[in-house]
Amino acid sequence: MIYISLKYYALVLVALLLYYIFPVKKRWLVLLAGNIAFYVAFYKTGWWIFLGTIIFSYAVTLLMDKLFTKMRKAVFIAGILGVTLPWLVLKNSNFIVDELLGTDPIQWIVPLGISFYTLQIIGYMADVYMKRISPEKNIAKYILFVSYFPQLIQGPIPRYGQLQHQLVDGNRFDEEKIVKGFQRIVWGFFLKLVIADKAAVIVNTVFDNYPAYSGAYIWLASFLYSIQLYADFLACTTLARGVSGLFGIELMQNFERPYYALSIKDFWRRWHISLSTWLRDYIYIPLGGNRKGKARKYINLLITFFISGMWHGAGFKFLVWGIIHAVYQIIGELTYDLREKLYDICGIRPDSKKKKWIKLTGNFLLVNFAWIIFRASTLRKGTQLIYNMVTEFNPWVLLNNRLFTLGLAWKEMLILGIGIYILHKVGVYQEEGRSVGDRIFDQPLLIRWGVYLTAIVGIILFGTYGFGFDAQDFIYGGF
Structure with missing residues (x-):
């Protein structure tokens, strides 16, 4: 913290x-x-x-x-x-x-x-x-x-x-760099206190008491964990970039909307970019990269992601999580032509939005399954959680008051939902090559600082500094 x-x-x-x-x-x-x-x-x-x-x-x-x-x-x-x-x-x-x-x-x-x-x-x-x-x-x-x-x-x-x-x-001294550093700090607080720490309440309830929950409960908790982890880690690197920007020092961007990726390979181009490029430059390429045939390439991928898993933490679950992502990429490459033929048979055009959403959704689900292993306290509990989520069909729990037994009242859930929606809209805006920060900075002084003050007051009122909440440590602070 x-x-x-x-x-x-x-x-x-x-x-x-x-x-x-x-x-x-x-x-x-x-x-x-x-x-x-x-x-x-x-x-x-x-x-x-x-x-x-x-x-x-x-x-x-x-x-x-x-x-x-x-x-x-x-x-x-x-x-x-x-x-x-x-x-x-x-x-x-x-x-x-x-x-x-x-x-x-x-x-x-x-x-x-x-x-x-x-x-x-x-x-x-x-x-x-x-x-x-x-x-x-x-x-x-x-x-x-x-x-x-x-x-x-x-x-x-x-x-x-x-x-x-x-x-x-x-x-x-550069006013623009300082103001944009301040923008990043405010955005980081929003990501951490309004999204990540609120999502953590439901995630912790389900994952830490996994025998009591199944089906839709685990689906919801796993989706929220994917969002929590992203918002939490994006928050800490955004805060780091914001504070550094106050001194006029630009740190590299560490995320580029990873959940909009259309493949696992694309996901790792967007997720924890400084680690991904480090593994590529100092592990994968020195091992031979893709220069020595496909078999050697796949072995290099397995070694690289094994090291990635080991870096993230001690335990079989982290090693398996790393290997899963290597296997995803290998299978993805081996089945690429077959999948493209299936799209063609189904009449889905290569440049259609339908194909994009199918790939985006499938990719997110694959990443989400791997995150369950990553979040669970042990590998055995992670596999049990996945088993419990796919062997019971109970979507009605999402439509009754049982969700409010997971730690968040309906008002808190509403705030969390609005926060996730804002994160999504900002991501879409950035995917189009535009910058929310630049747009705000270009506004007249009164409007610009009106936005900042509104954001700060909103974070104080709706973030996890309220009664009964305690801001959680950053997840990646444990690595």
Whole structure:
């Protein structure tokens, strides 16, 4: 809940004031101090693991820069192992200890954002090894890159080439960037408090008490979880991009309306883009990508998504979830010609809206089934939930008062429905290549700030800060 706390925005406000007071060339020092203050304020333990990883990777890249090819490769491999080991031990060892060995789990001290900064550092070392970039000689500037506080916890996962000059060179005051950063912060709060946390009430009720629910209850909860996860993760990266924008620093967009995708491959072009492109550039392509025949391509896909599942969490359910998405893509490619013939036989034109909606709906259902495995507490419970949802037909529960026993009164459900509708309309607008933020920014000052104030008041009144609610931690904060 760090990104929606008053303490966090107090830190942002102080850093912002100092940033624009300092000379342009020295403004990176304010960001560095902000990173340190962020870690001290929100996570006092585990910093030494984080710092040790930074120093180790910094030394590895400087050493690689001075060595010949064979020695560089050995140092690079050692660097990858050294950076990956803390993550493997701290995030995955209890899977072996608890589930496989049956002994009590170990209470590890886990550094803040370890899954994200581990990939960030590996990507940086790989880019230095491949000579795409030169290693940063100034360790303070390297620490600034790795620990940049707006995106440290939940991404997006940046590349050094994207952030280097933005962080170090300093940015002048730009009203448009600051206003658009503020827009993103408001939108992030809306996504989190009006949609994600409200949907979480029903999702938690059904998934955490799964033997008591079946059929339509699980269908509804699974659909709401798909929306909750998207709104929650989009909120945290939108907030990160918004806060970063206040400093004039642009982070990459991490989502492009993934539920409008027409295939699983297209879904992964739109979902968690910084992770998807990282897996593509540093796992899939180095394995050979699609350059060595179809059989090798499918093996590479399975390995890549296995790693993706392992990154998301320790447990069989995450590994199976990753493999499911690889299998989806493999089957999708193998059956493509057959499906196109079926469309032709049924008289559905290639460019028709009917075909688009069939593909969109089918793709969403496939993703939704996989999310059930992802959300369930164990793989066995996930498969049981899917079994219970398809073996009982009870749609009438959606039309009577039983839905109001799931934790939300009818007014709260109405607000959730309106929030989802707004998210959908904004997505459609963006799919057409237009920007809601730009349109608002182009309005006269009074109208523009009228929209902002209305949105803020609406979030306060209808978001999950009301009596009986507690804003949930961001879902991806646990990775």
